Amino acid sequence: MDPTFYRSAADAAAAPGEELAYVVAFDRAGQRSDAMTVIDVNAQSDSYGRVVGWTDVPGLGDELHHFGWNACSSALRHEGHDMAGLARRYLLVPGLRSSNIYVLDTGPDPRQPKLVKTIDATELSDKAGYSRPHTLHCGPDGVFLTCLGGPKGDDDGPGGIALLDHDSFDVLRAWETDRGPQHLHYDAWWHLNQNVLISSEWGSPSMIENGVVPELLLGQKYGHHLHFWDLAKGQHQQSVDLGAQHQMVLEVRPSHDPDATWGFVGVVISTEDLSASVWRWHRDNGDWQVEKVITIPAEPADPDLLPPALKPFAAVPPLVTDIDLSVDDRFLYVSCWGTGELKQFDVTDPAHPRQTGSVRLGGIVERVAHPARPDMPLSGGPQMVEVSRDGRRVYFTNSLYGSWDDQFYPDGVGAWMTKLDAHPNGGLTIDQDFFPHEDDFRGLRVHQIRLQGGDASSDSYCYH
Template sequence: MLESLRTDPTFHPSPRLAMEAEPERIAYTALLSPDGSRPDALAVVDVDPASSTYGTVLHRLDMPNKGDELHHFGWNACSSALSPMSGHAFLKRRYLVVPGLRSSRIHIIDTHPDPAKPTLVKVVEPAEVTSRSGYSRPHTVHCGPEGLYISTVGGGGPDGMDGPPGVFLMDCKSFEVMGKWEIDRGPQKLHYDFWWNLPRDYMVSSEWALPPQIENGIVAEDLLANRYGHRLHFWELSARRHVQTIDLGENHQMALEVRPAHDPAREYGFVGVCVDTTNLEASIWTWWREDGKFHAKKTAVVPPEPADPAVLPPLLKGFGAVPPLISDIDLSLDDRFLYVACWGTGELRQYDVTDPMNPKLAGSVRVGGIAKHTPHPNGSAFGGGPQMTEISRDGKRVYFTNSLYSKWDAQFYPDGVPGRMVMCNVGANGGIELDKKFVVDFGAEYGSHQVRLQGGDCSTDSFCYSSA
C-alpha cells in the first residue's frame, strides 16, 4: 500500500533533474507492416552498452490485428503528474498507449513486471473512440495532469471526413475514452501534433492533412495546390479554448512536429515545415509569446539538393531535386540542441538553439536518402532516411528510425524501407557522430517508427517547474 503512494522515481519536477536520472537501458520501437500482410508490433531494444545483447531486439510483441499503422505512442503517466493541479499524484509510468493511425485502435501495453517483456492488456476499439469523441485516426499521445490527451487527424464517419479532427481525453487508469477535449475550437479544421506549457496554461497544435490526403499516399495535386496544413493554433489549456491562429503562409506545406521549450519559464518553441512548394526547401520556425500574443518567424532553412531525375521516384522526377522533407524535430532537455530529421535528403541536423531566434548548425550526419542512399558507417545499407528522433534525457545519445508512413514510404522510396534503428553520440560541445556498433535491423518485413525510452525521454515528459 505504501509503495503505491510513493511518487514514481521517473517523474522529475524540472528538466535539469530529469537530465541527472540514470541512463535508459531499454527502448520501445513501433514496427509497421508495410503491406499490411501481418500485424504491426512493438519491439523491445537493448540500449545498455554494458549488456551482452546491446543493440538487439530482446522481445517483439505482435498486435492482434492487421492494418493498424502504429504511430506516436506515449506513456500513461509522466512528470506532468507532479503538477499542483494534478488529480493523479501517485500514478506510475507503467503502460504504453499505442494508437493505430490507420485503424483508430488504441493498444494498452503493460511494461510491468518485466519491462523487457511487455504484454497487451487492452484494446480500445475504433467504435469507442469515434462514438465517444467524434474523432478517428489517433496520432499523438501526451500524458497531462487530467489524464491522457490524444490528437487525431480524422473526424467521424468511415472516411474520417464527418467533422474536423481534434483532441480527445482518455482516463489514465481505466483507459476509457472520456470525450472531446475542445470546448471552443475556433477556426481549427486540420490537426496533427500538439504540446503545451503547463504552468503558463497554453497549448499549441499544428496541421497535416485530412485522411484522404494521407491514407493512399501523398496527393501531389493537393500539395502543389497548397491544400495541406500550414497553420499553428494556440489554445488556453484550462479553458479548452482556441485563442489564436498563425498562418505560416500557404506555400509552407505540412507544419508538423511542435516542440515547446522544456523549461516552463521559457515561452517559446519550434515547429518544422516539411516543404515549401515554391522552392522545395524545408524550414524551422520559432514561435513565442510576447505581451499576451503569439508570434512565429522562420529561423532556419534547409535547401533542396539537385539530383539526376533518373535516380528519383516518379513523384520527384520533374523537379530534378530532392526536398529535405523535415518529418521530425526534437529538442534536448536543456533546450540547447534541436535535432532536425531530413527524411528526403538523408540527413540529421543538429542546431544550437541557445538563441532560439538564431539557430546555428552545430552538427550533421548522413545516412540513407532518396538519391544518395548513403550507407551506415558500419557499411550496411540504410533505406529511407532519418525519421522519428528521440534524445536520451542526458542529451548524450540521439536515436532515430527510418519509416514515415507506409504508403508514403512506397512513394518516396519505391525500393523499400527495411526497418532500422540507429544512434548518434553527441559531443560535449555539440556535434554528432553515428555509432558504428548500434544498428538494429528489424528486417524487410517491418518499417520502424516511433521510439520511446524507458523512464522517459525528450518528447514524452512535460515539466511543471523551472530548472535551477
C-alpha cells in the same frame, strides 16, 4: 511516487539513463500483426543494440505510428489523482489506419510488455467524435490524443484532441470546448505554467493515407497554420498562418522550461522551392508570433535517380518530417528524411539557431550506408528522432508512413535504427556498434521510439 516523475528538466537529465528503447514496428501489407519491439540500449550489455523483447498486437493493418506513456512528469501538476498509485507504466499505442488503441503494460517485465486493453475505433468515435489517432502526450486532466479524422462516417474531420483517463484508459470526451477555425490536425503540446496548448496541421485522412496528393500539395491545401489554445478551458485563442506555400506544419516542440513562451515547429516543404524549414513561436505583448529561423534548401539531383513524383523538379527536397529539442533546450535535432541527413543546431539563442553537427544515412539519392554495414546501401532516412534525457544519445528510425515510404522510396524502404553520440559542445558521431535492421525487425518497418524512464519528447516539467 514514481521516481521517473521529475520535478525539473535538470532532475530528469541527472537521473540514471535509459537501458531499453521501445520501438513500434508495422507490416505495410497488413497481412501480419504489428508489434512493439524492445531494444537493449545499455552499452555495457551483451545484447546491446539487439531486439530483446517483442509483443504482437492482435489486429491487422493497424499501422502503429506514434505512442506514449499513460503518465509522466506532468503528473506533478495533476489534481484529483492518487499519486501513490500513478506511474509511468503503460504505453498507449494507436493504430493510425485502424483507429484502435492498444494499452501495453511494461510493469511486470519491461522487456516483455503485455497487452492489457484495446480501445476500439467505435469507442473513440462515439465518445470523442474522432478517428485516426496520431500523437499522444500525458498531461493535465489525462492523456491528450491528437486525431486526424472526425467520427465514423465523417472521417475527413475536423480532427482534434481526444481526452483519455490516466488510470482506466477510458475515452472521456473531446478536449476542445470551442475549437475555433482548426480543421486539419497533427500534433499538440503545451506550456504548462502559461496555460497554453499549441497545435499544428498535416492533412485529413484522405489527404495522407495514399501518399502525397500532388494536386493538393501544389494547390497548397495541406496544413499551414499554428494554433494557440487555453489549456485549462479547451478554447481556441489564436491562429497564425505561416503562409500557404509552407505545407504540412508538423511536430511542435516547446521549451522544457515550464515558464517559457517559445518553441519550435517543423514544416515539411515549401511549394516555392522545395525547401524545408523550422519556425520559432514566441509571445510578444500578449499575442503569439511565429517566425522562420531555419531554412534547408533542396539539393539538385539527376532525375534518373529520383522517384516519379520528384523527376520533374530535378531536386531532392529535405522533407523535414521530425524535430526534437534536447531536455536542456540547448540542441535542436532536425530530420531531413528526403536527403538522408540529421542536423543538429545549437539553439541557446532560439531566435538564431547555429548548425553544430550533421550525419547522413540513407537518402533518396545518396543511399548512404551505416559504418557497421558499408556494403548495404540504405533506403529511407533519419525520420523519428529521440534524444536521451541527458542529451548524450540520439536515436532515430527510417520509416515515415507506409504509403509515403512507397512514394519516395519505391524500391523499398527497409527497416533500420541507429544511435548517435552527441558531444557536449556540439557534434555527432555514429555509434558503429548499434544498428538493428532488416531481419532484427522480422520484415516489419519501424517508426517511433520511446526511452525507458522518459526522453526529450515525452515529458512536461512543472518546476525550475
